[in-house]
Amino acid sequence: xxxxxxxxxxxxxxxxxxxxxxxxxxxxxxxxxxxxxxxxxxxxxxxxxxxxxxxxxxxxxxxxxxxxxxxxxxxxxxxxxxxxxxxxxxxxxxxxxxxxxxxxxxxxxxxxxxxxxxxxxxxxxxxxxxxxxxxxxxxxxxxxxxxxxxxxxxxxxxxxxxxxxxxxxxxxxxxxxxxxxxxxxxxxxxxxxxxxxxxxxxxxxxxxxxxxxxxxxxxxxxxxxxxxxxxxxxxxxxxxxxxxxxxxxxxxxxxxxxxxxxxxxxxxxxxxxxxxxxxxxxxxxxxxxxxxxxxxxxxxxxxxxxxxxxxxxxxxxxxxxxxxxxxxxxxxxxxxxxxxxxxxxxxxxxxxxxxxxxxxxxxxxxxxxxxxxxxxxxxxxxxxxxxxxxxxxxxxxxxxxxxxxxxxxxxxxxxxxxxxxxxxxxxxxxxxxxxxxxxxxxxxxxxxxxxxxxxxxxxxxxxxxxxxxxxxxxxxxxxxxxxxxxxxxxxxxxxxxxxxxxxxxxxxxxxxxxxxxxxxxxxxxxxxxxxxxxxxxxxxxxxxxxxxxxxxxxxxxxxxxxxxxxxxxxxxxxxxxxxxxxxxxxxxxxxxxxxxxxxxxxxxxxxxxxxxxxxxxxxxxxxxxxxxxxxxxxxxxxxxxxxxxxxxxxxxxxxxxxxxxxxxxxxxxxxxxxxxxxxxxxxxxxxxxxxxxxxx
Numbered sequence: 185x186x187x188x189x190x191x192x193x194x195x196x197x198x199x200x201x202x203x204x205x206x207x208x209x210x211x212x213x214x215x216x217x218x219x220x221x222x223x224x225x226x227x228x229x230x231x232x233x234x235x236x237x238x239x240x241x242x243x244x245x246x247x248x249x250x251x252x253x254x255x256x257x258x259x260x261x262x263x264x265x266x267x268x269x270x271x272x273x274x275x276x277x278x279x280x281x282x283x284x285x286x287x288x289x290x291x292x293x294x295x296x297x298x299x300x301x302x303x304x305x306x307x308x309x310x311x312x313x314x315x316x317x318x319x320x321x322x323x324x325x326x327x328x329x330x331x332x333x334x335x336x337x338x339x340x341x342x343x344x345x346x347x348x349x350x351x352x353x354x355x356x357x358x359x360x361x362x363x364x365x366x367x368x369x370x371x372x373x374x375x376x377x378x379x380x381x382x383x384x385x386x387x388x389x390x391x392x393x394x395x396x397x398x399x400x401x402x403x404x405x406x407x408x409x410x411x412x413x414x415x416x417x418x419x420x421x422x423x424x425x426x427x428x429x430x431x432x433x434x435x436x437x438x439x440x441x442x443x444x445x446x447x448x449x450x451x452x453x454x455x456x457x458x459x460x461x462x463x464x465x466x467x468x469x470x471x472x473x474x475x476x477x478x479x480x481x482x483x484x485x486x487x488x489x490x491x492x493x494x495x496x497x498x499x500x501x502x503x504x505x506x507x508x509x510x511x512x513x514x515x516x517x518x519x520x521x522x523x524x525x526x527x528x529x530x531x532x533x534x535x536x537x538x539x540x541x542x543x544x545x546x547x548x549x550x551x552x553x554x555x556x557x558x559x560x561x562x563x564x565x566x567x568x569x570x571x572x573x574x575x576x577x578x579x580x581x582x583x584x585x586x587x588x589x590x591x592x593x594x595x596x597x598x599x600x601x602x603x604x605x606x607x608x609x610x611x612x613x614x615x616x617x618x619x620x621x622x623x624x625x626x627x628x629x630x631x632x633x634x635x636x637x638x639x640x641x642x643x644x645x646x647x648x649x650x651x652x653x654x655x656x657x658x659x660x661x662x663x664x665x666x667x668x669x670x671x672x673x674x675x676x677x678x679x680x681x682x683x684x685x686x687x688x689x690x691x692x693x694x695x696x697x698x699x700x701x702x703x704x705x706x707x708x709x710x711x712x713x714x715x716x717x718x719x720x721x722x723x724x725x726x727x728x729x730x731x732x733x734x735x736x737x738x739x740x741x742x743x744x745x746x747x748x749x750x751x752x753x754x755x756x757x758x759x760x761x762x763x764x765x766x767x768x769x770x771x772x773x774x775x776x777x778x779x780x781x782x783x784x785x786x787x788x789x790x791x792x793x794x795x796x797x798x799x800x801x802x803x804x805x806x807x808x809x810x811x812x813x814x815x816x817x818x819x820x821x822x823x824x825x826x827x828x829x830x831x832x833x834x835x836x837x838x839x840x841x842x843x844x845x846x847x848x849x850x851x852x853x854x855x856x857x858x859x860x861x862x863x864x865x866x867x868x869x870x871x872x873x874x875x876x877x878x879x880x
Contacts, residue, residue, distance in 0.1 A: 190221070193248030195241040198515065199284025199419070200258065200323045206250040207323050211260060211282065212243055212508045213477040215272055218263040219245040222279060228257045228289040228320040243508065254325040257289050258282070259318060262476050266309040268301070271479035271489035273470065275300045275309045278318070281472040283512060285321035286419050287435060292319055292471075294400045300470030319416075319471065326523060328436060333443045335527050336451050337562065338386050340587075340630045340706060341763050341809065344752055345453070346385040347638055348711035349411070350393060350425045355734040366734075367427035368393075368437045372444035380450055383714060383745070384752035387451040387564070389530055391639055393438070395420040397462040402727050405659040410729040411639065413532060414498070416462040416471060418516040421524075435524075442525045451527035453564060454520060458502060458513045459536035459571065465492050465499035480506050483539075495536050495573030504537055504550050513537070514553055514560075521559050528564030530589075533571040535578045543575045551583045561585075566633060580621035587706055590618055590632045597636050600799070600821050601695050601863065602648060603671045608801045609793030611819065612780060615803070616761065617704040623765050630763045632705035636696045637713055641666060642723045644696065644713035648689045649673055649680075654721030657728060665724030678721060691863045694747055694841040698865045701751045702817070704761030714748040715740035743844040750846045750878055754839055754867065757875045759809030760817065766807075775806030775814060785829035785855055800826040800860070813870040823862040830854035830868070838877060839867040 193208045200209050211219055223233040237245040249256075260282060264274030278300055281288065296303065297314035351366040359375025370376060371388075380388065395417030398408045412422065426434035442452050461481075463474045473481040483493035483503040492500040504510045520526045531537060538548035554560050566587040569578045582588055596614045599606040613620055617629035637644045642653075651673040655665050674680075674688045697714070701707045711717075712735045719725050725733050766777040780788040781802035788801060799821035808815050816835060820826045830852050837848035842861035851871070852858055860866050869875065 190235045190247035192239040193246045195244035195246045207252040210246040214243040216262045216264045220261040222259045224257040256323040259320045268490040271484045273478040278470045279315040280475045282321040286324045287322040289320045298469035345387045345708040347389040349391045352734045368441040369427045369429045372441040389453040407727040408729045411726040414462045415457045453528040455530045457532045459533040460496040460498045495571045497572040530566040534567035535571045593634045629704045634703045634705040635708040637710045645718045648692045650721040653723045747846045758811035762809030777807045779804040813873045816868040818866040820860045834871040835868040841865045
């Protein structure tokens with residue numbers, strides 16, 4: 185029996201889509217001369233049929249296979265010019281993965297057959313066929329019963345983000361069933377969600393879950409790309425993070441996880457990597473984009489098109505100046521938002537997305553397209569606002585409505601609390617949403633994502649325990665990662681049993697957490713920092729898929745968990761700083777929105793902000809964001825205790841970071857003296873505030 189003949193089909197939607205009668209295939213390539221559809225058996229081992237896509241419309245090759253349906257396994261071959269010096273790398277000997285693949289068959293191994301160029305003569309194509317070992321796509325049935333699930337759309341003022349890795353969060357959690365640990369289902373388990381709920385987290389920001397590859401260099405060293413910032417499939421959940429529980433596909437297990445988190449009021453934000461792909465530079469393999477249309481998908485130097493612009497530092501850069509590449513990114517975002525119900529995205533090296541011919545442009549087509557999109561414009565968009573290209577540092581430069589990771593906040597808070605450097609003025613500027621950066625650009629305060637620690641660097645415990653990185657296990661002779669962490673080890677490198685060192689490290693961690701969670705802006709912390717996770721001083725564990733990065737719940741600090749929960753509860757109940765810029769003017773009751781105080785209770789002025797010898801001060805907030813009465817923050821960044829004079833009024837303490845759980849029962853009627861311990865923060869509100877905080 186002859187296989188069915190491909191019909192013309194439609195040039196939309198891109199990818200392979202089942203309509204109940206057959207499958208429509210549509211593939212973009214502006215420069216190919218012919219594109220073939222190769223059909224394989226269910227395991228992807230044997231090619232069963234090969235069809236030329238019969239129609240070509242507006243740079244889209246398309247065809248319709250009647251009678252085909254979900255489960256069909258396929259790959260693509262593209263015929264065209266092999267002219268690397270002109271940017272063209274067509275090689276029909278290489279089976280290519282559909283960029284729109286929803287599910288991938290096979291396991292990628294680094295084999296020489298995947299190279300597009302002849303290893304001996306780089307100017308010539310490689311003639312070896314890689315189909316046996318190439319990754320293939322599987323047609324899927326997209327239908328899913330969401331049972332009424334909807335985006336929670338949590339207001340930005342109420343948002344508290346916990347950044348976590350799907351695998352690392354539950355791999356060692358004793359409350360998660362062993363078969364589910366390290367997976368989407370594990371993150372949806374009762375034990376994992378209970379911890380997030382106890383803390384008061386409103387959003388999890390997941391390190392990349394798109395299908396990615398481990399770089400050849402890492403594989404040769406027996407390591408993996410644990411973080412996952414090396415995407416190949418922008419529409420495909422990584423099957424390595426799926427348990428297969430209940431017979432679910434990775435796609436449906438991911439959906440079930442999202443629905444369960446939504447059920448408990450937790451949004452899901454994905455860390456996404458649309459700046460480069462896993463194909464690397466001109467020496468990398470030909471797996472998908474390079475073989476389909478290298479000159480369209482990638483940015484190539486105008487006078488050296490055999491090479492690649494490398495604004496991501498990973499070998500290549502996707503070219504969002506091309507309408508079809510921009511479409512692919514937007515289609516991917518809509519897929520994850522619409523079909524997978526995620527609530528937002530954190531964009532890795534986001535300036536790449538706005539790079540035109542002359543550098544970064546906040547009015548680039550990508551931002552315009554997002555702003556008008558009826559689905560995506562309602563979600564949370566977070567930029568990592570720098571890349572490694574010229575003019576790549578763009579903190580504060582993104583369009584209004586975007587949130588941005590604020591490394592200026594990170595660096596100032598670390599220096600103030602740990603190094604004993606930076607002034608009161610520096611601290612106050614970051615405490616109030618980095619108004620010097622965001623306010624002049626017409627941005628809102630909560631568009632500053634305030635953090636001290638993320639996945640990229642030391643954990644919070646390691647930040648105060650190590651003055652030097654310990655990245656030897658990464659195989660780069662400790663040359664990778666950031667440099668020294670000055671004055672951060674409290675006099676002892678690494679773990680310590682010295683009670684004074686332990687106490688000081690505890691104070692610093694609590695002060696850093698309190699700064700992050702009480703500042704004006706949107707707070708983010710890294711999972712594990714709320715209970716003392718350590719990576720042994722490794723500040724770049726991107727390739728450590730082991731106990732270095734997996735959270736060790738058996739060593740969790742119960743006091744620090746309770747402290748963090750109290751902090752988040754205080755933030756949610758009082759919202760010390762509102763999502764508006766404070767102008768320093770009195771309201772109709774004569775209260776100034778913010779008044780900065782000396783330790784004697786008088787108002788700070790002029791040069792005192794920049795004096796290096798005074799790092800203790802107060803902040804009287806006349807108009808908090810949610811608390812119905814004025815609030816008072818007392819900050820002591822110095823080692824010795826300091827005596828403050830409180831303003832007039834009956835003040836009740838809500839938080840004391842000097843206490844392991846943040847508790848305080850102090851009631852003070854001002855003006856009166858009060859001692860604030862070294863390296864700590866106290867928070868007060870006028871009595872009668874009506875706020876309820878956990879007893880913990």
